[in-house]
Amino acid sequence: MSTAYFGNFGGAFVPELLIPALDELEQAFVDAQKDASFNEEFFSLLENYAGRPTPLTKTRNLSSNPLVTIYLKREDLLHGGAHKTNQVLGQALLTKRMGKARVIAETGAGQHGVATALACALLKLECCIYMGAKDCQRQQPNVFRMRLLGAKVIPVNSGSGTLKDAVNEALRDWSANYEGSHYLLGTAAGPHPFPTIVREFHRMIGAETKAQILKKEGRLPDAVIACVGGGSNAIGMFADFIDEENVRLIGVEPAGKGLHTKEHGAALCQGSTGILHGTYTHIMQDIDGQIEESYSVSAGLDYPAVGPQHSHLKDIGRAEYVAVTDDEALQAFQYLAESEGIIPALESSHAVAHAMKIADQAEDEMLLVVNLSGRGDKDLDYVNQLLSKEAS
Amino acid sequence: MTRYRTMFANLDRKQQGAFVPYVTLGDPTPEASLDIIETLINAGADGLELGFPYSDPIADGPIIQASSIRALDAGVRPKECFDIIHKIRNRYPDIPIGILLYSNLVLAKGLDPFYDQAASSGVDSVLIADVPVKESQPFCEAAIKHSIAPIFIVPPNITEANLQRISKQSEGYTYLLSRAGVTGTESVAQMPAAELIKKLSHYKTAPPLLGFGISRPEHISSAINAGAKGVISGSAVVKKIEENIESLDDIKAALNDFTSIMKAATYYQRQTRIKVHAEEVI
Ligand SMILES: Cc1ncc(COP(=O)(O)O)c(C=O)c1O
Numbered sequence: 001m002s003t004a005y006f007g008n009f010g011g012a013f014v015p016e017l018l019i020p021a022l023d024e025l026e027q028a029f030v031d032a033q034k035d036a037s038f039n040e041e042f043f044s045l046l047e048n049y050a051g052r053p054t055p056l057t058k059t060r061n062l063s064s065n066p067l068v069t070i071y072l073k074r075e076d077l078l079h080g081g082a083h084k085t086n087q088v089l090g091q092a093l094l095t096k097r098m099g100k101a102r103v104i105a106e107t108g109a110g111q112h113g114v115a116t117a118l119a120c121a122l123l124k125l126e127c128c129i130y131m132g133a134k135d136c137q138r139q140q141p142n143v144f145r146m147r148l149l150g151a152k153v154i155p156v157n158s159g160s161g162t163l164k165d166a167v168n169e170a171l172r173d174w175s176a177n178y179e180g181s182h183y184l185l186g187t188a189a190g191p192h193p194f195p196t197i198v199r200e201f202h203r204m205i206g207a208e209t210k211a212q213i214l215k216k217e218g219r220l221p222d223a224v225i226a227c228v229g230g231g232s233n234a235i236g237m238f239a240d241f242i243d244e245e246n247v248r249l250i251g252v253e254p255a256g257k258g259l260h261t262k263e264h265g266a267a268l269c270q271g272s273t274g275i276l277h278g279t280y281t282h283i284m285q286d287i288d289g290q291i292e293e294s295y296s297v298s299a300g301l302d303y304p305a306v307g308p309q310h311s312h313l314k315d316i317g318r319a320e321y322v323a324v325t326d327d328e329a330l331q332a333f334q335y336l337a338e339s340e341g342i343i344p345a346l347e348s349s350h351a352v353a354h355a356m357k358i359a360d361q362a363e364d365e366m367l368l369v370v371n372l373s374g375r376g377d378k379d380l381d382y383v384n385q386l387l388s389k390e391a392s
Numbered sequence: 393m394t395r396y397r398t399m400f401a402n403l404d405r406k407q408q409g410a411f412v413p414y415v416t417l418g419d420p421t422p423e424a425s426l427d428i429i430e431t432l433i434n435a436g437a438d439g440l441e442l443g444f445p446y447s448d449p450i451a452d453g454p455i456i457q458a459s460s461i462r463a464l465d466a467g468v469r470p471k472e473c474f475d476i477i478h479k480i481r482n483r484y485p486d487i488p489i490g491i492l493l494y495s496n497l498v499l500a501k502g503l504d505p506f507y508d509q510a511a512s513s514g515v516d517s518v519l520i521a522d523v524p525v526k527e528s529q530p531f532c533e534a535a536i537k538h539s540i541a542p543i544f545i546v547p548p549n550i551t552e553a554n555l556q557r558i559s560k561q562s563e564g565y566t567y568l569l570s571r572a573g574v575t576g577t578e579s580v581a582q583m584p585a586a587e588l589i590k591k592l593s594h595y596k597t598a599p600p601l602l603g604f605g606i607s608r609p610e611h612i613s614s615a616i617n618a619g620a621k622g623v624i625s626g627s628a629v630v631k632k633i634e635e636n637i638e639s640l641d642d643i644k645a646a647l648n649d650f651t652s653i654m655k656a657a658t659y660y661q662r663q664t665r666i667k668v669h670a671e672e673v674i
Binding site: 277278287289 | 547
């Protein structure tokens with residue numbers, strides 16, 4: 001298997017106690033990748049349960065510029081409402097393979113929690129989801145969904161009561177229960193082998209996109225664009241394009257209330273290198289190395305670190321990372337709904353907003369693909385509140 | 393680094409195990425913390441394990457998390473931590489002082505500057521909770537350069553290969569985990585397999601101190617009977633601070649009592665008595 005590092009980034013900075021569990025996971029993953037029956041079951045679930053392949057939709061009205069064509073990779077149509085379901089099915093099958101009966105997961109927006117809960121229901125695994133107390137409030141519908149799917153949802157009050165604290169709590173649970181429990185990490189961050197496993201189980205996003213765009217346009221896109229929280233939907237979209245040097249890879253981070261404020265979650269654009277949740281990567285920290293709280297209107301992007309492979313792609317100049325504010329994302333959320341009849345997740349709205357910006361400024365023909373990582377149903381109440389507050 | 397060797401030699405001669413309490417530096421304030429640490433020493437602590445407060449302590453349970461938050465709220469950062477250590481070192485030139493922290497605090501300062509400051513403040517050992525042996529090389533090199541002992545954690549589930557690697561590099565003492573999980577008294581100490589302790593001495597690993605869930609004198613007796621050279625008691629100590637947070641005098645009184653009782657349980661003499669007694673009962 002690949003090494004634990006992407007250039008200088010990555011590694012497994014966890015208590016010694018967790019090393020055997022990470023080693024066991026790596027071994028199970030390596031074996032599974034070579035096992036035809038594992039892949040058959042995984043791909044069968046993706047097709048028949050989750051609804052893959054997802055469509056690549058050519059937008060009719062989104063682009064302001066006739067020179068620019070924008071496609072959307074429709075992960076929003078996946079069962080569960082976001083890309084998260086892909087890799088969760090993969091890791092849930094690995095859990096079974098390791099003979100473990102219980103799954104622990106963290107969740108921010110609740111999307112990873114929902115995906116984990118549905119996979120656990122399907123595969124008869126016990127499911128325990130840690131969710132920041134603050135996030136439980138702003139993502140109520142997803143808390144109910146998880147419970148409906150049979151998961152135990154545990155609100156986390158420690159620290160800032162958001163995603164990073166939920167990860168801490170999940171790691172603590174795993175430290176005590178690694179023998180019978182798998183920690184089903186929700187993004188392409190965390191200690192090795194998670195960044196690699198999560199990328200490989202999301203790789204079909206980019207692989208399908210490549211085949212679909214070649215069929216429709218006869219050429220590769222000029223750029224693929226994805227939002228970046230921990231980086232899983234982005235790395236899933238990027239993976240098959242990394243070697244295609246003419247395809248720009250653009251990751252969009254949450255600028256929150258502005259990069260000049262402290263209220264954002266742009267670890268790559270504004271952070272510095274350090275260790276959080278077991279990986280050496282870009283993080284948001286103060287001068288002493290205390291982790292700073294991130295902020296974003298979208299709970300799924302509200303995370304003060306990012307997967308280590310993104311740090312590497314930035315470091316070597318292969319990918320570009322930009323940031324989009326809350327306001328820009330909210331506008332894109334509404335505009336995609338009005339112009340295309342698609343309500344995107346607030347997370348994905350960041351990527352849509354950036355594509356709109358590129359289109360506004362383009363002077364040459366351009367072909368863009370946006371990874372529409374999730375649908376906006378979970379955000380309706382929250383956006384409704386925000387917009388009515390704005391109006392009054 | 394040699395302070396640990398001296399401590400273990402002296403305790404051996406006196407037929408005692410080591411009682412090493414843990415507190416978070418600056419909890420609840422830098423001034424009170426200094427007072428608390430002196431209380432521990434005067435009540436019989438053989439060595440000190442001092443934590444740097446950190447925003448995301450993944451290896452700690454609720455009690456130590458709360459102490460970290462109290463210290464952070466009091467404005468305690470690494471600089472204040474080193475200041476407290478420096479004062480303790482000036483007053484107590486011989487007591488071994490270990491620090492326990494998370495990797496990002498070390499990286500933020502830079503490895504060499506961090507170990508340099510640790511050495512000049514009088515620190516004997518550094519344990520980084522989230523650096524396993526396979527990621528430890530740059531940290532160990534910086535530690536050794538500044539004559540600081542890099543401390544390794546040996547969990548019950550350690551592989552033979554990692555145990556051998558740890559044994560080659562370990563100095564000062566070895567932090568033997570009594571059980572899985574995070575720090576805390578909710579889940580009590582379990583005793584290490586005598587086999588694991590035998591392996592440690594076979595590989596000439598630095599002397600083992602047993603930690604995690606050590607909250608009662610019996611835990612110490614059993615640890616020593618199993619072959620540990622002493623114990624580290626964290627959450628049980630910090631809990632005394634939490635329980636008496638309104639009054640520093642009450643904190644000191646509680647810690648004085650607790651430390652005396654725990655220290656008394658490290659006497660080998662008593663171990664045999666307890667053992668004999670236990671055998672009589674059985
Ligand atoms: C729809 C959607 N997109 C994106 C993300 C961000 O995660 P990642 O960067 O791992 O894709 C989330 C996380 O919850 C999400 O729900």
